[in-house]
Amino acid sequence: MYLRVSVSGSKVWKFDYRLDGKDCSYTLGRFPDLSITDARQRRSAAAKLVASGIHPKAYEKQLQQQTVAHQKNTLWPVCEEWLEDNRGKWTPYCHAQATRFLARYVKGSPLGTMPVRDIKVSHVHDLLQSIAKRKALADDERKAEGAPHIAIRVRQHLDAIFRRAIISGRVDANPVAALKASDVVTLPPTRHNRALEAHELKHLLATFSVTGTQRTHLAMCLLLLTSLRSVELRGARWREIDLQSAIWAIPEERMKMERPHVVPLSRRAIEISEKIREINRPKSADDYLFPNVRDESRPMAATTINAALVRSGFNHERLFRAHGARGTFSTWAHE
Structure with missing residues (x-):
């Protein structure tokens, strides 16, 4: 030496x-x-x-190759491959949601760095239980309550990921297949939004004008007048709206069924849209109708309208959320 x-x-x-x-x-x-x-x-x-x-030198190179192969065959890289495979098949929203759930609950867990071949049913069960009965908060979580619906969604994702791992020869069996959703979590009873009666609707709009901001109040009014999903309303940009023709044309990539959707605008909807434009003063057609108060490059937060509804007393027995506007519209239209 x-x-x-x-x-x-x-x-x-x-x-x-x-x-x-x-x-x-x-x-x-x-x-x-x-x-x-x-x-x-x-x-x-x-x-x-x-x-x-x-x-x-040959031994050192062999060790490096083994390390690379080990890392490639751990769970998180397989998750990334699966997400990339489905990027063109899903809507941007669905892909972002799956990426967010897996990054939050799998990547940072011990399972994320474990070889897929070594993962057993008990490992998956423990992970899903920790999500369903969540006690510790992740980086961007605000509530420590359990997340049973997310646990079921992560189980669905992992089931598909392990099926992909079988096809690629990384594993011989799918440990998720042995776990039914009922083995992991008990879902709370489903609570459906109520269709509001005329007096309740009047009370909602009156209360909303006091408890929510002006933008939130106008967003709720426009939601009731157009029968849109809240995500479609929040993601709206000015280029979609033609006030002269009284038409709101939503492109297919923003719709749940991936078909373009045209909404005729009533006189009141046009008045509200003009009021919104007066308040927000958009600089271009790409600006959001309802921008985020902290960052105008993003739309209004998903919880804004529902939080205002809760403050207005619309929860528990009087359960009504933003998505319930469609049910109220449908009920009234059918009657």
Whole structure:
């Protein structure tokens, strides 16, 4: 072993040996990053390999390949491959939601760095239980209550991911297939939105004008007049609305059924739209009708309208959420 000093001044520890009738040299590391004590330890390990007929460099390369293969076959990289496979098949919203759930609950968990071949049914069960009975908060979570619906969604994603791993030869069996949703979580009873009666609707609009901001009040009014889903309302941009023709044309990529949707605007809906434009003063057709109060490059938060409804007393027995506007519209239209 010796220290080789180049013309440029760099210094590396070298170990010369002879194997298979050839003179060879192996670089142990750079000085001073590698001390003489550590260099001697590496030289001793390399000498043992040479005595066994193995080139130290070849052994080092083999270890690197094994590390890469190990990392590639852990759960999170397989999740990333599955997400990429489905990028063009799903709507941007569905893809973003699946990515968010898996990144939050799988990537940061011990399962994320575990080889898929080593994952058992009990590992998946423990992960889903921790989501369903969530006690510790993740980075962007505000509530410590359990998330049973998310646990079921993550189970569905993992089931598809392990099926992909079987096809690619990484595993022989799907540990998620042995777990039914009922084995993992008990869902709370479904609570449907009520269709509001005329007096309740009047009370809602009157209360909303006091408890919510003006933008939130106008958003709720427009939701009731157009029978749109709240996500379609919140994501609306000015380029979709033609006030002269009284038409709101929503492109297919923003619709649940992936079909373009045209909404005729009533006189009142046009008045509200003009009021919104007066308040927000959009700079371009790409601006949102209801921008986020903290960041105008994003739409209004998904919880804004529902939070105002809760403050207005529309929860528990009087349950009514933003999505319930469609049910109220449908009930009234049918009658």
